[in-house]
Each structure stands twice: as structure tokens, then as C-alpha cells.
Amino acid sequence: MLNKGLFIFIFFSLILFGCHGVDDNKPSKTNNSEQEETSELELPKKHLKKFDTHDSVQVLNDHLLSLGYEVNNTKHFDSLTTWALTDIQLQFLPEHVSGMYDEQTRDILNQLKDNQEKIVSEKKLKKTQYPDRLPEVTDNPFDVLALVNKEHALPSDYIPHDLVVPNVRFPFTEDVPKKQLRKMAADALENLFKASDEAGLELYAQSGYRSYDRQKTIFDNNVARHGEDHANTYSARPGESEHQTGLVMDVTNRTVNFELTTDFGETKEGQWLKDNAHLYGFIIRYPEDKVEITKYQYEPWHIRYVGEALASELYENNLSLEEHYQKNLEEN
Numbered sequence: 001m002l003n004k005g006l007f008i009f010i011f012f013s014l015i016l017f018g019c020h021g022v023d024d025n026k027p028s029k030t031n032n033s034e035q036e037e038t039s040e041l042e043l044p045k046k047h048l049k050k051f052d053t054h055d056s057v058q059v060l061n062d063h064l065l066s067l068g069y070e071v072n073n074t075k076h077f078d079s080l081t082t083w084a085l086t087d088i089q090l091q092f093l094p095e096h097v098s099g100m101y102d103e104q105t106r107d108i109l110n111q112l113k114d115n116q117e118k119i120v121s122e123k124k125l126k127k128t129q130y131p132d133r134l135p136e137v138t139d140n141p142f143d144v145l146a147l148v149n150k151e152h153a154l155p156s157d158y159i160p161h162d163l164v165v166p167n168v169r170f171p172f173t174e175d176v177p178k179k180q181l182r183k184m185a186a187d188a189l190e191n192l193f194k195a196s197d198e199a200g201l202e203l204y205a206q207s208g209y210r211s212y213d214r215q216k217t218i219f220d221n222n223v224a225r226h227g228e229d230h231a232n233t234y235s236a237r238p239g240e241s242e243h244q245t246g247l248v249m250d251v252t253n254r255t256v257n258f259e260l261t262t263d264f265g266e267t268k269e270g271q272w273l274k275d276n277a278h279l280y281g282f283i284i285r286y287p288e289d290k291v292e293i294t295k296y297q298y299e300p301w302h303i304r305y306v307g308e309a310l311a312s313e314l315y316e317n318n319l320s321l322e323e324h325y326q327k328n329l330e331e332n
């Protein structure tokens with residue numbers, strides 16, 4: 001009786017152990033490809049931005065596709081990748097909208113993976129919101145890397161949703177809209193001012209965000225005074241001013257009486273800015289040697305936020321934003 005019971009116990013134990021053992025071994029012995037696939041689907045840990053070409057971008061694009069976004073299934077971080085990330089950030093990270101991919105965006109995407117019903121594609125930003133307009137109007141004005149110039153305009157109804165007044169020095173005390181920047185650029189400008197203070201310098205912020213309507217008033221006044229052709233050489237048409245992005249600040253100093261003049265480029269502050277702005281995510285948008293390309297006069301005072309990664313890339317390769325776009329659109 002005892003022997004029979006023991007026999008049955010051993011018999012079933014062997015079956016259970018055997019089955020268990022086979023299950024355990026299965027993935028590592030016979031299913032390498034499945035395992036690789038699983039680890040590939042993990043969202044990339046590195047920062048990614050528009051025009052990056054990398055295997056990890058493919059993983060990101062696959063992920064966006066699985067969330068219902070109609071992006072391209074490629075290794076290229078293109079304008080569709082930027083659009084999808086922007087739409088997601090507008091819904092879940094309104095303080096952190098850039099169109100770029102970083103840790104905070106990764107966390108949100110991971111949460112959405114487990115909770116897909118929460119996401120609505122194109123909820124905040126339609127894929128082609130502003131078609132058939134000349135000059136070409138950008139589909140994604142929230143994109144921190146957006147190109148805005150005489151050929152690429154912002155929509156007339158675009159007002160940044162995250163404007164704040166940076167805690168920096170201004171040469172005036174009035175509380176006016178031109179003190180404002182988008183949150184991300186404001187934080188970066190505070191860091192830039194802190195560093196220049198520590199270098200013993202005294203920068204002043206003169207003019208940041210400018211609305212479409214304000215730009216229209218300025219341009220119309222200039223046209224009335226000097227005619228449209230002439231006005232267009234020194235003043236931007238509404239929609240074509242980078243100041244509407246909320247990512248630009250004109251800076252100056254006491255030496256040039258807080259004016260916006262090329263002499264600023266020769267001052268200690270102007271020199272420091274030229275060599276260090278990129279470390280805080282800003283570029284000198286209209287350099288002296290790029291007038292033919294940017295179609296704007298040299299403006300050593302006009303700094304544009306694009307984030308540290310791109311700012312450093314452009315600085316090190318001596319490229320304007322126009323050249324960066326041209327190069328990448330040709331390559332992809």
C-alpha cells in the first residue's frame with residue numbers, strides 16, 4: 001500500500017517536473033529569434049530627434065504605429081515621427097512639448113502601451129492641418145526644431161500654449177508679452193544667463209515672443225513707410241517671424257545701450273554668446289557668414305532655442321538651420 005502510494009507520487013512528480021523543465025528550457029534553447037524580437041520592442045533609452053537615422057528610431061516608429069499613428073515604418077525620424085510625438089506630448093505632457101524623444105516621452109509611451117484605450121491619434125494636432133498654403137505653412141508649429149523663415153511660415157492662429165516669463169534681466173520693467181518664451185526655452189535661457197553672470201558678464205533680454213497680430217501691425221507700418229519690397233528686407237511678414245515660435249530671444253547689453261545692433265557682436269557679451277550659446281541649447285540664428293542662406297542680415301543678438309543636441313551639432317559643423325534641413329531632406 002505504502003509502496004504503491006510512493007510509486008504514484010514519484011510518477012506524477014516526474015511528469016510535473018518533466019513538463020515544467022521542458023517549458024523552462026524552451027525559450028532559451030529553441031526560440032532565440034523570439035527573444036531578440038522581445039528585447040527589440042523595448043523603447044530606446046537614448047534621446048532621439050528629427051532627422052536621426054538609427055535602428056532605435058525604427059523601434060520608436062513601430063511603437064507609434066501600434067498606438068494607431070500613421071507614421072513610416074523606417075529608421076528615419078521624419079516629420080511624421082515628430083508629428084506623432086507632438087500629438088502625444090500635447091495630450092499627456094503639455095509642459096514638455098517638443099516633438100523630440102526623451103525620458104519623459106518614453107515613460108508616457110510605456111504607460112500608453114499598457115493602456116492603449118487612452119490614446120487618440122490626431123487629438124491635438126491634425127496630420128495635415130494647414131495644407132496648400134503659400135509660403136509653405138508648417139504642419140507642426142509645436143516642433144522645437146521647426147524651420148521658420150520666408151519660405152516656411154507659422155499658421156496665423158498659432159499661439160504657443162506654454163508661454164512663461166523667464167527669470168532673467170530685462171532693460172525695462174513693464175509686464176509685456178515680449179518677455180515671454182515657451183517653458184523649455186525659458187528654462188534654458190535662465191541657465192544661459194546664470195552661466196554668463198558667473199563669467200562676469202551682464203546680458204539683458206530685450207524681445208522674445210511676438211504674436212502673429214503684433215507682427216502684422218509692425219510689418220504693415222513698415223510697408224506704409226517704405227513700401228513692401230524694402231520692408232521685406234529687414235522685417236518679417238506675419239507668420240514668417242521666428243519670434244512667433246516663442247523659442248527666440250533678442251539679447252543685448254549696456255555697452256550698446258540695450259539696442260539690437262551688430263556692434264553687440266563685438267562686445268564681451270556678444271563674443272561669449274557666440275562661443276557658448278550652444279551649450280544651453282541656443283544658436284545664433286543669423287550668423288555673419290550665412291546671410292546668403294538665411295536671407296537675413298547678420299543678427300548677433302537673435303538666439304533661437306533648438307535644444308542642446310542640435311545646437312551643438314550646428315555649432316561644431318558651422319551650419320545654419322536652413323543648411324541642416326537641406327542636408328537631411330536630401331539624404332532621406
Ligand SMILES: [Zn+2]
Nearest residue numbers: 248249250302
Ligand atoms: Zn529677433
